[in-house]
Amino acid sequence: MKKPSTSLVHILIGKSILETLLVGTLAVFTYITILPPYFHGWGEITETGVSGWAVNHAEPWARVEIQLFIDGRFIAQSVANKSRPDVLAAGWSKDEWHGYVIPISSLAQGTHEARVYALHHSGEGARKSLQLLGSPIPFSIDANGKPVGAGH
Secondary structure (H helix, E strand, O other), X not given: OOOOOXXXXXXXXXXXXXXXXXXXXXXXHHHHHHOOOOEEEEEEEOOOEEEEEEEEOOOOOOOXXXXXXXXXXXXXXXXXXXXXXXXXXXXXXXXXXXEEEEEOOOOOOEEEEEEEEEEEEEOOOXXXXXXXXXXXXXXXXXXXXXXXXXXX
């Protein structure tokens, strides 16, 4: 059996390295385009529902569309456009208009989990993806039907 030439082996190794770099570059570009890492936010349970803030650091003046899911079910969609001067004072935003309030009603008594997502449009609106803002929010519904946060 003939031994492969050294130059052919070098060409194949070089080709493999270039293909790996190309695929890695495409993966990073796709991730940044579809799931941008520049949304920040936070939410908490209040006596009436979920409130918090959301900021898109790539477009600091834009208002972020958000979606609320409870126990994995879509509950509501809103825009973070309420006054939150604390977010501005903490340096998270360029203006104070990044807050949201979403009422919660009609949930069974017991424990639940809320998740707030930023809705991201890409591909000129052809694609949409969700990015979790903050951490999941555990809470309970008391006997009166009111939400109670885990810290209360």
